[in-house]
Every structure is written in structure tokens, then in C-alpha cells.
Amino acid sequence: MSKIGWLGALPDLDRDSIVPLYRQIYEALRESILAGTLPESTRLPPERTLAGHLDVNRSTVVHAYRELVADGLIEQKVGSGSRVVPQLRPGQPERSASVPWWVTLPPWRVGEFPTILGELAAKQEPGRISFVQGVAPDQPSPLGELAKSFSRVASDPRFILSYGDSEGYEPLRNAISQRMALRGARTQPKDVIVLTGSTQGIMVVAQSLAEPGDEIIVETPSYPGALQIFQICGLRAIPVPVDEDGMRVDHVEAILRTRRPRFIYTMPSLHNPTNVTMNADRRERLVTLARRAGIPIIEDDPYGELSQGGHPPLVGLAPDSVVYLSTFSKTIAPSLRVGWLAAPRTILERLLLRKQALDMATSLYVQAAISDYLETGYDAHVAQLRVELRLRREMADAAIAEHWPSTMRTSKAGGGFYLWVTTPREIRARPLLDQSERLGASFLFGEPFFASSGGDHNFRLALTPVTREQIPEGIRRIGKAIASIRQ
Numbered sequence: 001m002s003k004i005g006w007l008g009a010l011p012d013l014d015r016d017s018i019v020p021l022y023r024q025i026y027e028a029l030r031e032s033i034l035a036g037t038l039p040e041s042t043r044l045p046p047e048r049t050l051a052g053h054l055d056v057n058r059s060t061v062v063h064a065y066r067e068l069v070a071d072g073l074i075e076q077k078v079g080s081g082s083r084v085v086p087q088l089r090p091g092q093p094e095r096s097a098s099v100p101w102w103v104t105l106p107p108w109r110v111g112e113f114p115t116i117l118g119e120l121a122a123k124q125e126p127g128r129i130s131f132v133q134g135v136a137p138d139q140p141s142p143l144g145e146l147a148k149s150f151s152r153v154a155s156d157p158r159f160i161l162s163y164g165d166s167e168g169y170e171p172l173r174n175a176i177s178q179r180m181a182l183r184g185a186r187t188q189p190k191d192v193i194v195l196t197g198s199t200q201g202i203m204v205v206a207q208s209l210a211e212p213g214d215e216i217i218v219e220t221p222s223y224p225g226a227l228q229i230f231q232i233c234g235l236r237a238i239p240v241p242v243d244e245d246g247m248r249v250d251h252v253e254a255i256l257r258t259r260r261p262r263f264i265y266t267m268p269s270l271h272n273p274t275n276v277t278m279n280a281d282r283r284e285r286l287v288t289l290a291r292r293a294g295i296p297i298i299e300d301d302p303y304g305e306l307s308q309g310g311h312p313p314l315v316g317l318a319p320d321s322v323v324y325l326s327t328f329s330k331t332i333a334p335s336l337r338v339g340w341l342a343a344p345r346t347i348l349e350r351l352l353l354r355k356q357a358l359d360m361a362t363s364l365y366v367q368a369a370i371s372d373y374l375e376t377g378y379d380a381h382v383a384q385l386r387v388e389l390r391l392r393r394e395m396a397d398a399a400i401a402e403h404w405p406s407t408m409r410t411s412k413a414g415g416g417f418y419l420w421v422t423t424p425r426e427i428r429a430r431p432l433l434d435q436s437e438r439l440g441a442s443f444l445f446g447e448p449f450f451a452s453s454g455g456d457h458n459f460r461l462a463l464t465p466v467t468r469e470q471i472p473e474g475i476r477r478i479g480k481a482i483a484s485i486r487q
Contacts, residue, residue, distance in 0.1 A: 010053055017236050021056050022063035029064065033073050033084055044074065044082040129474035131443045131461040134272065134417050135334055137392070138467070140384035142332050145377030146369065153368040164364035166356050168194025168340065172371040176340055179374070180324075183304065184312025187319065187342045193352055196362045198302055198327035198339030202226050204354045205298050205323055206233045208347070210262035217255060217264040219247050221420075221449035221458065223272045226265060226300065230451075235262070237451035242271060244412065246278025249285045256293045263296045263323075268314060270303035270416035273449050273460040277413065280311055287318035301326045302339075305382055306389065308415050320344050323351075328370055330417070331382055336366050389415055392463045392471060399472035403479030405486070419461040427485055429459040435484055441477035 011028035013021055032038040044050070047065060051058040065082055068074040076082045153160050167173065173189040180187045195201045202225070210216060212234025218227065220239035230237055238261060240251045247266050255261070266286070268278035278286075290297045299314045299322050315324040327339035343351055393414040400410060411420040423429060429445040436442060446458030463471060 013054060013056070019231060019234070021054075022060045022067070025050075025054070025056075025061060025064035026067040029068060030071065030073060033068075038084050040084050040086040042084045043080075044084070046081055127440060128437070129441045129466055129470045129477065131441070131463065131466065131474060133465040134330070134462045135465050136330060136332065136385065137388055137464045140381060140388060142373070142377065142381045145381070146332065146373050149372035149376060150365075150369040152372055153365065160365040160368050162364060163361045164367065166193075166352060166361050168192065168362060169364055169367035169371060172367045172374075173340075175371055175374045176342075179305075180313070180315075180342065183316070185316035185319070185324070185342070187315065187324070191319075191342050191345060191348065193341050193343070193348070193355060194362050194367060195325075195327075195339040195341060195355065196359055197329060197334075197337045198300070198325045198341075199225055199229070200355070200358060201325040201339055201341045202229050202298075202300070203233075204341070204351055204358065205263070205325070206230055206235060208350050208354045209296065209298075209323075210235055215259060215261040217252060217261050218451050219266055219271070220451055221273055221446065221455065222265070222451065223267060223300065224448035227448070227451055230265075239451045242274055242276060244276055246271065246276055246282050247286065249282045249289065252286065253289055256289060256295070260293070261295060263298050264290060265298045265300065266314075267300045267302075269301055269307045269311065270413075272303070272416075273418050273444075273446075274411050274420040275413040275416040275418050276411065277307055277311065283311060283314055283317060287314055287321060290321045291318060295321075297322045299324045302330045303416050305331055306386055306416060308386065315342060320346075323347075331385065332370070332373070332378075336370065338362060338366055338370055386415070389417070389464070392468065393419070395468060395471045396461070396463055396475060399475035400479075402472075403476045404482060408482065417462055417464045419463060421459050421461065423457045423459070425457070427482065428456050430456070432478075432481055432485060433459065435481035436478045439477040439481055441474045441481070443478070 011025050013024050015021070017024070029038065029044070038044075044065070045053070047061040048058050051061045054061070065074065065076065068082075069076055073085060074082050075085050170189070172194060173192040176192050176194075177187050177189040195204070206229055210233065213236065215236045215238055216230060217240055218230070218237045219242050221242065227237070238255055238259065240255070241248050246268055252264065264286070266278070268283060270277060287297065297314055297318070301313055301324060304313060304326060313322075313324060315322040321344075323344075324342040325339065326341075328336055329339065341351065396419055397410075400408070405424075407424040409422040411418075423432065429447075433443060433445050444460045444462070446455030446460065449455055449458070449460070461475075466474060
């Protein structure tokens with residue numbers, strides 16, 4: 001007999017957690033169903049009713065219920081609402097409606113936007129001008145000189161096809177150390193670990209320096225790949241806003257008066273998504289605060305070599321307080337999957353052991369080729385890339401001035417890959433994206449860039465994955481979508 005109108009023990013929601021509310025509801029109900037505290041055929045509250053009791057949006061409960069339906073734990077019928085499906089009892093014959101084995105797996109944190117990294121890596125769709133991927137432009141191309149580097153190192157296949165050291169190819173670590181010194185960070189080669197992409201470094205740091213439930217400070221907005229990793233690791237984000245001069249360090253100072261987060265995550269140079277660069281005063285203040293509080297800074301610096309400013313990396317100001325992450329994905333190509341970290345020696349072995357648990361070593365063949373390329377064509381390529389990025393931003397600004405209303409505000413900082421847009425109150429980013437895609441242009445809506453809430457009136461344009469000629473046309477199409485929505 002069905003239990004009608006159940007309200008039971010309501011899920012205990014943690015509104016400060018970076019685990020989305022719908023996911024908390026889903027996991028609480030799933031656990032109750034599997035434990036038997038929500039018996040079979042129990043009718044769950046209507047979505048609107050449960051949303052009212054939990055003080056959340058109805059769409060949040062709808063999302064949670066859909067996950068339970070997908071797991072085979074509840075069924076929904078028009079006129080009957082949502083009910084817990086009957087489970088098998090001892091002696092009962094097998095039935096197709098039985099709960100499959102994968103439903104009983106432990107809860108898995110996937111983040112609020114689990115497909116976002118897939119979207120960032122997805123190939124371009126024919127006919128659509130996609131401003132989504134943060135990849136280096138096709139021109140200037142490094143392929144000619146890079147191919148020569150691969151050919152040269154391939155002369156010793158027995159060596160370059162071996163595992164290599166877990167820390168990384170020694171000549172490459174030497175070259176990285178030398179290049180960092182030129183930017184004001186005197187890092188020794190033995191302080192460097194080569195990574196299979198800097199995203200691996202974010203995972204290594206998150207798993208090595210914090211435990212599920214720990215608090216961390218993050219910028220808002222911030223890189224969605226990092227936010228997703230922090231969510232998967234069960235870390236609780238304390239968001240700090242970013243303005244035209246970078247992270248609001250005064251907010252960090254206020255937080256540190258009463259709380260002790262495990263680390264501070266920041267992207268101080270050509271920040272993703274806003275493109276801003278933290279000024280010198282804030283850099284000095286941030287490392288001073290971190291030292292005083294005894295809290296490490298995680299400096300994510302994938303675009304640092306493209307910056308026109310002379311600010312040294314934070315690791316150059318406080319090598320004992322900063323774990324530095326960077327990559328060759330943005331200056332050469334993402335398919336190389338080679339990044340690196342530099343860290344205080346007190347924690348270097350901890351980070352290396354975690355990296356070894358993820359993979360024994362980064363591709364030695366690719367490391368050797370990059371090491372060779374750094375000595376030949378890399379500097380000339382980066383200089384050309386800086387010029388190209390400035391040109392693309394100028395083209396985008398001109399097209400926006402022509403095709404968009406003045407109420408669409410864009411970030412003023414240039415020189416990087418991105419343009420961050422804030423829409424007026426009457427235009428929300430997701431409906432605008434839907435309309436823009438109908439007209440053949442796409443971008444990344446703002447919500448995945450925020451650790452808690454926000455972003456529904458923001459979106460990011462990546463100016464690099466398209467040709468120069470496509471930039472004004474894509475912006476024109478988005479402008480047409482804006483006009484359609486305003487009507």
C-alpha cells in the first residue's frame with residue numbers, strides 16, 4: 001500500500017557547500033531509499049511542495065528527482081507523482097524493474113556542471129562560430145618548428161619511448177627553471193615537477209593539501225575546470241570577487257580574520273575568464289597575508305608568458321608560500337598535455353607521490369620535443385602570439401561597438417584569450433546562448449565560473465578558436481540574438 005503525502009525527515013542542506021543543492025537532495029533521498037528508510041511505493045512530495053519546505057527553487061528538486069529516475073530508484077507518472085520503485089525481496093524472481101548494480105555505488109561528486117570540461121574540449125561544429133574553447137589560435141602556428149623538434153628527438157627511440165623520471169625530463173625542468181627566473185621567480189630545477197597538463201596539477205594539489213569538507217578561498221568568477229575539481233574533492237569554496245585589478249585582497253583579509261582555509265586559489269595574470277591581471281600592490285598584500293596566516297597560495301598561471309605586464313609571479317615573491325602551476329597548452333598546443341608545478345621542498349615529495357598515483361610519468365617523447373623547441377622557435381612564436389591576441393581583441397571591440405547595444409558591458413583588460421561580458425538585467429546568458437546558437441554562434445554561459453551562485457548575466461567569449469574573419473561575423477550573430485531577445 002502506498003504511503004501518500006510523505007514529508008519525512010527533510011534532507012539537511014549545507015548552503016555553504018560547493019556541492020550543488022540538487023546533488024545534496026539527490027544523495028540524501030538516494031541514501032534513504034537504499035537504506036529502506038523510504039520504503040517501496042512511498043510517494044515523494046510534489047516538487048513544488050518539497051522545494052517550499054527546503055526553501056529552494058522548484059527546478060532544484062526537479063533536477064534531483066530526475067537523477068533518481070535515471071538511477072531507477074523512483075518512477076514518475078502523470079497524475080500519480082513520484083514514487084519509490086518496488087525492490088526485490090528474497091525469493092522473488094528477477095524482474096527487469098530491479099535496481100541495477102551500478103545504482104548501489106557510493107555517491108560520486110561530479111560538480112554542478114559535469115559536462116563543462118567536455119564542452120571545453122569538444123570539436124567545432126561545422127557552420128557554427130564557436131567562441132567556447134580556450135585554445136591557442138591556428139595562426140601563428142608552431143607546427144613547422146615543433147615538427148623539427150620532434151624529428152630531432154626521435155633519433156634515439158629507445159630513450160624517448162621509455163617512462164622517464166616521475167619528476168620530469170631533466171633538461172626540460174632546467175629550461176623551465178631558467179624561464180621562470182627571467183620572469184622574477186628563482187625556482188630551482190629540483191623544485192619542478194612536470195605534469196600531464198596543468199589540470200592534473202590542480203587535482204594533485206587539491207588531493208594533497210586538503211580533505212573533503214575543508215574550506216578553500218577561490219576567486220569568483222574563476223576557471224570552471226578548477227571549480228569542478230574542488231567540488232569532486234568535496235572542498236568548500238569561499239568565493240572572493242575579482243575586479244579590474246584582480247582578486248579583492250581586502251576580502252581575503254576579512255575572511256582570514258575568522259576562518260582558516262586550507263589554501264587560496266588564484267589566477268593573477270590574464271585571469272580566466274575576465275582577462276584582468278592583479279596589480280603589484282595586491283600581489284604583495286596577498287602573499288603577506290598568506291605568510292601571516294600560514295596558508296599556501298595556489299598560483300595558476302597558464303597565460304603568464306603572454307602577459308604584457310612586468311609583474312613577477314607570486315611564487316617569485318613568496319617561494320615558501322606558493323605552489324605554482326603552468327602549462328604549454330596555451331602557448332603551444334593543448335594536445336601536448338604538458339604542464340608543470342613548482343612547490344616548496346617541504347611538500348614536493350607529497351605532491352610527487354600523488355602525481356605518481358595518477359600516472360607514473362608524463363610522456364618523455366613530448367617533454368624532449370618541447371625542451372628542444374624551447375631552444376629554437378618558442379620565443380619567436382610567443383612574441384607573434386602576443387601580437388595576434390592584441391589584434392583579435394581590437395577586431396572584437398570594433399565589432400561589439402558596431403553590433404551590440406551599449407548596455408552590454410565587456411571587460412577592458414586585453415592581451416589574453418578571453419572577453420568577459422555582463423548583460424543588462426533584461427537579458428540572461430542562457431536564453432541568449434540558445435538564441436545565438438540558432439543563429440550559428442556559441443559562447444560559454446557564466447554560471448560554471450562561479451563557485452556558489454551568480455553568472456546568469458555573464459558569458460565568456462574565447463577569441464582564439466575561430467579565424468580572424470569569423471570574429472566580427474560571430475559577434476554580429478550574437479548581436480542579432482540580443483536584438484531578438486530585447487524585442
